[in-house]
Amino acid sequence: MPMDAVEPDTPPPAATDDAPRVINTDDGAKDGLAKCARCGATEISLNVATGNLRCGFCRFEWSTDNAIEAFNLNGDISALAGLLVGSGSSDIVPSTEEILTFKCSACGAEVVIDTNTSTQARCHWCRNTLSMNQQVPNGAVPDMILPFKVEKSTAVEKIAHFVGKRKFFAHPTFRAEFNAENVMGVYLPYMVVDINAHAKLSGQGEHQTRSYTVKVGDSTQQRYDADLYNVAREFDIHVNDLTVESSSDRLDQNTAVNSNNIINTIMPFDVENSVRYDSNYLAGFTSERRDSNLDQLAPLAHTQAEDITRHRVNDTLKFYDRGVRWAAEEVDVRGQRWVSAYLPVWLYSYQQRKSNGKTFLHYVAVNARTGETMGSIPLHQSKLLLVSGIVQLVGTVIGLVLVAVGI
Ligand SMILES: [Zn+2]
Numbered sequence: 086m087p088m089d090a091v092e093p094d095t096p097p098p099a100a101t102d103d104a105p106r107v108i109n110t111d112d113g114a115k116d117g118l119a120k121c122a123r124c125g126a127t128e129i130s131l132n133v134a135t136g137n138l139r140c141g142f143c144r145f146e147w148s149t150d151n152a153i154e155a156f157n158l159n160g161d162i163s164a165l166a167g168l169l170v171g172s173g174s175s176d177i178v179p180s181t182e183e184i185l186t187f188k189c190s191a192c193g194a195e196v197v198i199d200t201n202t203s204t205q206a207r208c209h210w211c212r213n214t215l216s217m218n219q220q221v222p223n224g225a226v227p228d229m230i231l232p233f234k235v236e237k238s239t240a241v242e243k244i245a246h247f248v249g250k251r252k253f254f255a256h257p258t259f260r261a262e263f264n265a266e267n268v269m270g271v272y273l274p275y276m277v278v279d280i281n282a283h284a285k286l287s288g289q290g291e292h293q294t295r296s297y298t299v300k301v302g303d304s305t306q307q308r309y310d311a312d313l314y315n316v317a318r319e320f321d322i323h324v325n326d327l328t329v330e331s332s333s334d335r336l337d338q339n340t341a342v343n344s345n346n347i348i349n350t351i352m353p354f355d356v357e358n359s360v361r362y363d364s365n366y367l368a369g370f371t372s373e374r375r376d377s378n379l380d381q382l383a384p385l386a387h388t389q390a391e392d393i394t395r396h397r398v399n400d401t402l403k404f405y406d407r408g409v410r411w412a413a414e415e416v417d418v419r420g421q422r423w424v425s426a427y428l429p430v431w432l433y434s435y436q437q438r439k440s441n442g443k444t445f446l447h448y449v450a451v452n453a454r455t456g457e458t459m460g461s462i463p464l465h466q467s468k469l470l471l472v473s474g475i476v477q478l479v480g481t482v483i484g485l486v487l488v489a490v491g492i
Pocket residue numbers: 121122123124125126140141142143144145
């Protein structure tokens with residue numbers, strides 16, 4: 086496309102009733118030097134043991150407000166109507182810079198923050214730390230953050246234990262290169278979604294009344310009688326704190342090239358303990374910027390709401406012991422609330438170079454709130470074959486013994 090392409094004239098979209106209502110989550114947020122209230126130092130980081138921010142000089146500790154309470158996000162889901170979004174979840178404006186420049190108020194130098202990996206940077210001249218806490222439409226500052234709670238040493242132990250149990254089957258190159266100390270603390274971007282929906286299902290269900298056998302020629306056949314019912318269910322469903330990945334890299338669940346699906350298995354997170362965003366929670370960790378908008382993520386959330394609905398309705402269908410077939414299923418989303426959050430994960434990653442020249446990304450991930458650990462490791466194929474060979478052999482020997490004793 087030529088650089089000077091002229092935008093066609095389009096009228097601005099008319100305001101409608103379903104325009105999202107915005108919950109402002111960066112009121113009072115300041116960019117620049119974030120100072121310790123007691124001594125003025127900017128050397129501030131998370132004390133994982135207490136969940137507080139701590140000054141590196143005078144050890145003063147404090148924390149930011151619980152975000153759910155501060156932004157009134159735990160309101161009655163049944164009263165949710167229309168679309169409610171946090172200001173940190175607004176659509177990403179493609180022209181927004183990812184590399185932002187701030188003026189250091191201590192020495193006047195210009196400091197660059199690469200929002201792809203952090204919202205903090207140290208001034209090269211006066212060594213003070215500058216933070217970005219105000220939201221700009223590039224997805225770098227979320228509505229809230231859930232601080233790390235599991236210490237790095239614990240994560241290292243959990244990863245070493247996970248890999249240790251699987252070492253026998255692991256690829257020798259992986260075994261030689263494995264070092265749990267290489268784990269990284271990463272804040273991954275998520276959307277936390279509440280949904281108020283109305284479900285309407287109708288179809289037919291069968292309830293068995295009799296079961297018996299009949300003789301057909303020389304053989305017998307099992308028969309049953311059943312009553313056929315028209316079945317309908319209509320109810321409200323309230324989905325609380327559904328978490329949806331909002332980084333396109335993580336949403337890529339192509340199991341041929343990565344093991345992103347691992348991250349789903351270490352859920353859930355106690356998102357209700359998220360706090361108001363402060364870049365100082367990121368010091369010493371990395372973060373991944375949100376790069377997906379609500380339009381892209383809403384279908385995923387709604388599909389999950391439908392799955393939950395179907396799962397829930399099954400509890401009411403016990404009478405229909407021969408099953409229910411739905412002819413119509415309708416889940417009408419009446420209200421939804423979306424807020425963006427950074428959730429903490431300890432991540433050990435390993436890039437496997439396969440013999441065909443392709444690479445595969447393996448992870449061992451630790452939920453940094455609950456310690457839940459799951460991973461994928463490259464396997465040693467010939468050892469796997471050997472083991473299945475032995476299992477088969479043992480199976481054959483047992484078979485022979487059984488034959489020998491005449492069973
Ligand atoms: Zn201090």
